[in-house]
Amino acid sequence: MRSATTPALLVRNLHVTRGGKDVLNNLDFQLAAGEVFALLGGNGAGKSTTLLTCIGLLAPSRGEVRVLGRAPSEEPEAVRASLAYLSETATLYEHLSARENLRYFLDLAGKNAGNEALEAALDTVGLQPAARDQRTARFSKGMRQKVAIALAILRETPVLLLDEPTSGLDPVAVDEFNQLLITLRNRGVAVLMVTHDLYGACEVATSIGLLRDGRLVSSFVADTDAQGRHRPLDVEMVRHAFSARTSA
Amino acid sequence: MNLLHCLGREAGLFIRTRSSVAALALLCVLASIAIGLGHAEVQRQEASIERVRALDVTERESALAGAPDFGDAAYAAYHLTWNPPSEMAFTAMGQRDIAPWMLRVRALALEGQIHETDSFNPELSLTGRFDYAFVMAFLLPLFAIVVMYDMVSAEREAGRIPLLVASAGNVRRLWWQRTAVRVLGLLLACLVPMWLGGLIIGTSAGALLTASAIVLVTVLVWTAVILVFSFRPWSSAVIATSLTGVWLTVALILPLGGKVLIDYLEPGIDGAQIALLQRETVNGAWDLPKEATMKPFFVTHPEWADTRPVTEPFHWKWYYAFQQRGDEVAAELSGAYRAAITRRDELTGWVALLSPPVAVQRALQRLAGTDVQASLAYEQRIRIFHEQLRRFYYPFLFNEEPYGLESLKDLPRFE
Numbered sequence: 001m002r003s004a005t006t007p008a009l010l011v012r013n014l015h016v017t018r019g020g021k022d023v024l025n026n027l028d029f030q031l032a033a034g035e036v037f038a039l040l041g042g043n044g045a046g047k048s049t050t051l052l053t054c055i056g057l058l059a060p061s062r063g064e065v066r067v068l069g070r071a072p073s074e075e076p077e078a079v080r081a082s083l084a085y086l087s088e089t090a091t092l093y094e095h096l097s098a099r100e101n102l103r104y105f106l107d108l109a110g111k112n113a114g115n116e117a118l119e120a121a122l123d124t125v126g127l128q129p130a131a132r133d134q135r136t137a138r139f140s141k142g143m144r145q146k147v148a149i150a151l152a153i154l155r156e157t158p159v160l161l162l163d164e165p166t167s168g169l170d171p172v173a174v175d176e177f178n179q180l181l182i183t184l185r186n187r188g189v190a191v192l193m194v195t196h197d198l199y200g201a202c203e204v205a206t207s208i209g210l211l212r213d214g215r216l217v218s219s220f221v222a223d224t225d226a227q228g229r230h231r232p233l234d235v236e237m238v239r240h241a242f243s244a245r246t247s248a
Numbered sequence: 249m250n251l252l253h254c255l256g257r258e259a260g261l262f263i264r265t266r267s268s269v270a271a272l273a274l275l276c277v278l279a280s281i282a283i284g285l286g287h288a289e290v291q292r293q294e295a296s297i298e299r300v301r302a303l304d305v306t307e308r309e310s311a312l313a314g315a316p317d318f319g320d321a322a323y324a325a326y327h328l329t330w331n332p333p334s335e336m337a338f339t340a341m342g343q344r345d346i347a348p349w350m351l352r353v354r355a356l357a358l359e360g361q362i363h364e365t366d367s368f369n370p371e372l373s374l375t376g377r378f379d380y381a382f383v384m385a386f387l388l389p390l391f392a393i394v395v396m397y398d399m400v401s402a403e404r405e406a407g408r409i410p411l412l413v414a415s416a417g418n419v420r421r422l423w424w425q426r427t428a429v430r431v432l433g434l435l436l437a438c439l440v441p442m443w444l445g446g447l448i449i450g451t452s453a454g455a456l457l458t459a460s461a462i463v464l465v466t467v468l469v470w471t472a473v474i475l476v477f478s479f480r481p482w483s484s485a486v487i488a489t490s491l492t493g494v495w496l497t498v499a500l501i502l503p504l505g506g507k508v509l510i511d512y513l514e515p516g517i518d519g520a521q522i523a524l525l526q527r528e529t530v531n532g533a534w535d536l537p538k539e540a541t542m543k544p545f546f547v548t549h550p551e552w553a554d555t556r557p558v559t560e561p562f563h564w565k566w567y568y569a570f571q572q573r574g575d576e577v578a579a580e581l582s583g584a585y586r587a588a589i590t591r592r593d594e595l596t597g598w599v600a601l602l603s604p605p606v607a608v609q610r611a612l613q614r615l616a617g618t619d620v621q622a623s624l625a626y627e628q629r630i631r632i633f634h635e636q637l638r639r640f641y642y643p644f645l646f647n648e649e650p651y652g653l654e655s656l657k658d659l660p661r662f663e
Contacts, residue, residue: 077417
């Protein structure tokens with residue numbers, strides 16, 4: 001049962017073992033509606049494993065994950081209905097157009113979005129109208145990412161999981177994406193984002209965690225101004241702290 | 249969300265995949281060609297039977313009209329026997345390619361007449377016929393593999409599984425829906441040509457439904473096999489290779505191995521040996537004292553034992569008696585021949601338990617009435633008819649009745 005104080009995403013004492021190796025070790029964090037938690041770390045730190053565990057594709061060996069109070073292992077369908085997932089490679093169906101991809105995945109999620117909503121989402125992500133009926137096989141990575149983000153927007157889920165969302169995007173596309181994420185954050189969407197992009201994370205995240213060898217070794221929380229709006233985190237401070245941690 | 253809607257969504261995605269649609273289209277074309285060829289062959293056989301039946305009547309009437317006595321009439325008059333193609337023969341030609349479906353017989357020794365064509369080499373039996381049963385038994389599995397082998401692995405290799413899981417909620421249900429769409433596609437590609445072909449020639453719905461059930465089971469069995477491999481965490485290439493190996497094993501290696509084993513366990517009897525034995529018995533009788541023929545003949549036909557003894561150098565009743573003896577001497581070998589064929593058929597049935605393609609082909613041939621048993625049954629109908637011919641002529645021959653066409657009004661007719 002979800003109450004007003006139920007976190008959008010709760011990860012508590014999470015342990016995940018894959019191939020006899022502890023990939024996540026006693027991971028703890030939670031985020032509420034309107035918060036963006038950026039999880040940073042090197043390759044193999046356990047970032048993507050965290051996301052896959054939240055979806056329910058991997059089972060915790062210990063500890064728990066709860067999305068809006070529900071455990072993916074117990075109520076996978078309910079959990080997945082409340083979250084959208086965006087992968088690093090935005091793996092759309094290449095033989096379908098942008099619009100067809102959106103319609104397919106929305107229908108798969110049981111979401112009935114009208115044409116206007118669909119066009120509005122594509123406008124929001126800035127995909128050119130001329131490209132919307134083209135097969136996504138011809139799309140650049142940035143264009144595919146825009147379609148995937150439009151899908152996440154259209155699903156209107158309270159939780160958004162992002163796996164390296166700006167990887168491979170040009171600086172303009174990264175900036176557009178970050179602005180979009182801030183918009184979603186302000187709409188009350190809880191976002192868990194794993195990324196290598198420290199600058200982008202500091203700009204959009206309300207909190208940042210550093211993951212190393214499956215452990216959360218450091219975390220930062222952004223200040224809020226008088227109106228309760230989050231201030232961007234200080235990149236230098238975070239980088240310095242992370243450098244100290246990773247060299248420790 | 250209702251099932252039909254979900255299937256419609258997955259069908260929409262599936263038909264946008266060109267390679268899969270091309271595979272199903274090719275399967276449909278091959279099934280259509282097979283049905284077309286089967287239809288043409290059935291029409292050819294029916295037309296041949298009709299044409300020869302008409303000629304058979306006029307030729308026999310001519311032979312009987314010109315005959316001076318019953319012995320000559322029985323010698324000269326041929327009687328057509330035929331095994332018309334069933335309503336489903338267009339789907340599986342089976343034994344009709346190698347066993348006779350039309351045979352003209354006389355009241356002479358029968359075994360030689362039945363087996364004289366066994367010495368010919370039926371060329372079609374070497375390559376096999378491209379019929380619907382062949383497409384369903386041997387090609388359909390390959391197309392099922394093509395449209396299903398990478399259903400899961402392609403998504404995994406594209407990195408789309410998390411997105412599908414997050415979107416669908418229950419990804420297992422999604423795989424079932426996708427499987428159902430592919431199964432429906434395969435069934436449509438296979439069944440539409442058969443139903444159209446059946447409707448054109450007026451096949452009964454029951455027969456078409458039975459054949460459809462065989463195709464359905466075939467598709468489901470192969471789907472189960474493919475899914476066992478598809479859900480393994482292997483690459484698409486490994487899954488495709490493994491499934492092709494399974495197909496090669498059950499469609500090629502097991503049937504060939506089974507044939508070698510059957511040849512070893514039950515080598516069978518050459519039909520030409522039966523014809524030879526019967527002919528040698530008949531031909532040898534010319535050089536024997538007539539008593540050597542008539543005595544054993546009267547043992548099996550005591551009703552004619554009290555008729556006038558043959559004293560002339562030639563008499564038709566002696567002639568037909570040694571024809572009869574020829575069949576009686578060859579009867580044991582002929583029975584062994586049929587028993588061997590039946591035994592080989594039974595052994596093939598055991599091979600079919602391990603080889604779905606063989607099982608499918610046998611099931612469709614059984615339904616089409618073109619299997620080994622149907623072929624033997626036609627042979628048996630010929631024997632029964634031939635026995636009726638003998639029973640008709642013997643009273644006239646042994647009682648030495650005067651010849652008259654009106655006496656032939658009850659001449660047996662093959663139906």
